[in-house]
Amino acid sequence: MLIHEDLLFPAEPGTRKIAKALYEQVRTLPVISPHGHTQASWFAKNEPFPDPAKLFVQPDHYVYRMLYSQGVSLEELEIGQTELKDPRKVWRIFASHYYLFRGTPTRIWLDFCFQELFGLEERLSDKNADHYFDIISEKLRTPEFLPRALYERFNLEVLATTDSPLDSLADHEAIRESGWKARVLPTFRPDSVVDPEFDGFAGNIARLGEQTGDDASTWAGYLNALRATRTRFRELGCTATDHGHPTAQTANLSTAEAAELFRRVLTGNAAPAQQELFRAQMLTEMARMSLDDGLVMQIHPGSVRNHNRKVFERYGRDIGADIPSPTNYVDALRPLLDQFGNESSLTIILFTLDESTYSRELAPLAGHYPCLRLGPSWWFHDSPEGMMRFREYVTETAGFYNTVGFNDDTRAFLSIPARHDMARRMDCGYLAKLVSDHRLVEDEAVELACDLAYGLVKQAYRL
């Protein structure tokens, strides 16, 4: 077997027993995936997924960044190719380097998927690469492996995608119109129209205005267009927005100052500090709109995007070369919090890539301001140790109820059950430790296990 039934539970037998009992309470709860990067089109079209390489290697940064770091070229892996020339060859390269993933969460997600979905039970290696390739290819052609069938098999209750305001959401509409009873919901991610450094920023804004019939070249028209687009998203079930800025900086300019800043960034000639100020101001504008329309805000700063210049020039954005940087929250969020921090009808979920902020800034902020909640450990940190650190560093100050459960944040649809299972196991292990040393009583731990796996995410994202 690739996945042991006691996977990730604490080694101490008494604690393990508690963890297993807790896990039994949450193992089969429905999965809510409130933040991720799957494609609505998969479910709209419901066509078979392609071959194993296209499915497991090409879309998964976690996979190919590790291979790349050890000297496998992106060319060999056919990264960036729409159609793979030789998927079996890519798969063999991956299989022969599978040992590189020892000790990583990727290894666990993949093994879970190989075993639970494809019935494979022997560790992947160069020796069985072809066998794996054949088995997976074969199953992918069966009806049980169509996207909608998998959605149901995964026990998903909600699956949120991440979408540009410029997206027509036609796929979401198609899903809805198809009569399929599933909740695949869009998320409003406005980077392309609020970040002056985004490719084609001014053109994007013009398009946004055209879509809504507003004159988006004025500050007021631009805000109206954003409001109208949020409404369009909400009508298709969207409950949240998502903001991935370089920093957590917020601002609270007067209308006149904001309008003037907008005018300047729209020219394309704004200095970097003005571009940063504009992004900062837009977080506050988004909070203001959220107070009106009830969308939950997600802010996840602190990634230096496209750090590898040559890879970016050749392959473009989002190619696994985003590197975290030190992130300040305590000063950066203050302008927004001065304005809206005490609104308990507003929900802002904060994420971080800088673990030193957990106990220093994030837990104290979320443990005080009514509008703030903490997103789970994520991206590089949605791993066993990362999840345990998150709980150990934030719970004592922020408690459990200022956190919002798990999200998988993944492009790899097939890894969703594995990722949620890992989070449930780790949370049960953490709770078991608290029971073992008598910080919690077992009945409370059961209630918490269910809240962490299901209740909190549903409540926080207003689902």
Added chain:
Amino acid sequence: MLIHEDLLFPAEPGTRKIAKALYEQVRTLPVISPHGHTQASWFAKNEPFPDPAKLFVQPDHYVYRMLYSQGVSLEELEIGQTELKDPRKVWRIFASHYYLFRGTPTRIWLDFCFQELFGLEERLSDKNADHYFDIISEKLRTPEFLPRALYERFNLEVLATTDSPLDSLADHEAIRESGWKARVLPTFRPDSVVDPEFDGFAGNIARLGEQTGDDASTWAGYLNALRATRTRFRELGCTATDHGHPTAQTANLSTAEAAELFRRVLTGNAAPAQQELFRAQMLTEMARMSLDDGLVMQIHPGSVRNHNRKVFERYGRDIGADIPSPTNYVDALRPLLDQFGNESSLTIILFTLDESTYSRELAPLAGHYPCLRLGPSWWFHDSPEGMMRFREYVTETAGFYNTVGFNDDTRAFLSIPARHDMARRMDCGYLAKLVSDHRLVEDEAVELACDLAYGLVKQAYRL
């Protein structure tokens, strides 16, 4: 029972057994509380404590910041009211939200207090809120619950308060004159007269001068007034000073520069950088005076005070909205250390709210400079995980003997036994781990357990 006898001990049975044996050695040692925020007036007047809400909810940031973060308003909790209109109602709100404290140290402190002091054994909830309220109210009216009786019951050997140089210390004098054999000692906390951003700074300094008969409008007179006030404190048993600056910045100006800077900050027109420089210079001045008069210095930088603007405007300072910020020591302390760092007759105790500095800056500094010691994990970090991290991050570089035992830093007098008990349990658990994996031998662990619980604090604070 609310508190299990094995509370907080390591789960692994062999290690737990060692921890329990160590704990038996320190459980009943006298409690020294060298840093906190209880009121001398309680012991001077020895009047009954008021109702449960006034006692447990109103003064405790840890309690009401959590409630506030989850949407309970400060109005409902009657924060800021001298007399509570409906203490039972406040108590019920608190009780019905008691589940929010799961996993926090506050929960343990409260449970400990409910059980050990009031004999309550059923977990607080909305169901038993009134029962709790009645039992606690009743006991508070008995002689056993008067402040002096509790001091004795708590096995306190020393209890230090925190006092402004402008305080007459009349309550401390009254305690002394009462003949009651207890050591309630003042601590010299000069923020109001060394921080140009403190409310009424110039007026405070004028008052300071009036108190001592010095012309405090001159640099020399100001320093004389400080010296004289320190002497007044020392005559009432004070052994330490306490400095809560935004940063750890120190400076070492010439007398002429310092005098000129003093003149400018006194006008109220100094720029923020000059205000910061003045605070920095005053740390060095305080160190100089400590070399003369033997007072131990405590420096705890890194809190952004009154972060919540609206709460500050309505409720004032110290309302649970201080948020930690990244803190530098390695450069900031250098001017002071250049001057006095090698004086082994000087003791400076450093605290932090930025755990990333434990292994990076604080342990290396304290493991080298003769004048430096490390204060315990505190404020947001005086929690089980926080205490364990403190030991794990600093011991290997600074050892045990450059640390100074525990302090409770609390306004909540009734929580003092619980807090010291927690620290003793965690330290015994840490030592047990070192014994379990053979880094220490048991006889050394016993000696260390006693030093961490009692010996080091007595020595460091010169008690």
Added chain:
Amino acid sequence: MLIHEDLLFPAEPGTRKIAKALYEQVRTLPVISPHGHTQASWFAKNEPFPDPAKLFVQPDHYVYRMLYSQGVSLEELEIGQTELKDPRKVWRIFASHYYLFRGTPTRIWLDFCFQELFGLEERLSDKNADHYFDIISEKLRTPEFLPRALYERFNLEVLATTDSPLDSLADHEAIRESGWKARVLPTFRPDSVVDPEFDGFAGNIARLGEQTGDDASTWAGYLNALRATRTRFRELGCTATDHGHPTAQTANLSTAEAAELFRRVLTGNAAPAQQELFRAQMLTEMARMSLDDGLVMQIHPGSVRNHNRKVFERYGRDIGADIPSPTNYVDALRPLLDQFGNESSLTIILFTLDESTYSRELAPLAGHYPCLRLGPSWWFHDSPEGMMRFREYVTETAGFYNTVGFNDDTRAFLSIPARHDMARRMDCGYLAKLVSDHRLVEDEAVELACDLAYGLVKQAYRL
């Protein structure tokens, strides 16, 4: 016994059993020490080591900084004296303060050495100080304790020293010519000729040019002299360079800009920012040369050197008063990585003294860029907890194969077996934890244990 056979293994019995089994596989593997500060002259001359004080106290920062921090003066310890006046007295001071090292790795290294090399089995204290002194002194005079005999007894396969480009390497040559079959290799550490703040910088460069016959007063001649000196090192077996800059800053100037900057720093009148820029540029130049000649680069930024002004003025450099500071990699390394980051034939090993960078910057960088590898936890962090944190913080993102095994970085030759043994124990303990909770299977753990103890360091340093 001073060292228990289960030293440092996890307490949980099942996990301990796995750890011990893994340790048995690596315990006797040859020791590769690719980075350290032993002296080639010891092996060239093969003379007896002097007395215990000179051997254990005087050269070991870890030892005397702890004593100093607790009020023992450097005078008493005869630090800085070439000949000790009263080594027995120094030893007694050390012995009577041995309790200060409780909980530190120094204690374990020393105990290991006392027991394994000198057969001492009673804990050092003031009571047995003289006995220790006599036994050690006696043994040091026997042939078994000559440097070469110890090298063999220590099962060393490679021992790298750290050497200035201005060093003649005569000792290395002498070792080679002696016919002794051992690999004592130089490492190219160019601080004295690439850091404009280094004592005698301009003179050092002039000497460098004289050595190679280049006109080192020009940019091209200077680079040629460096290249030629690297060749000289390589001819004596050198496989690596070592760069200890204050920050990780790199730069990528044009040749003209670099030449002009060189001209300015050579005058001695460059501003601090220009000196920093020059060091930054030189890291990129060193990377360029490494691409040509295959030397592995080691970069270890983040130490504020000679932090204690008075100690520096009296005793000079490297006296245990270097304090870590916050260190940025994500921005600082970018100029170098833009140029050479995607070269998989280049190896750059990154070290840190700022543990907050492990998961935030270092693991993500090494988990992506083909040229980057992570050096082990070191200096203040080459301790049990430090080693465990290193694995827990980096493995999940960077895996095991982007790390490079252990190095001891020590001046204390006799501590080498103890240090490598500690690293092997801790790595086996970490792997055992992964096996215990089923993240790894035992056969993989065995392979990894051998790689971490032996394989990775050999490969990374090209030995």
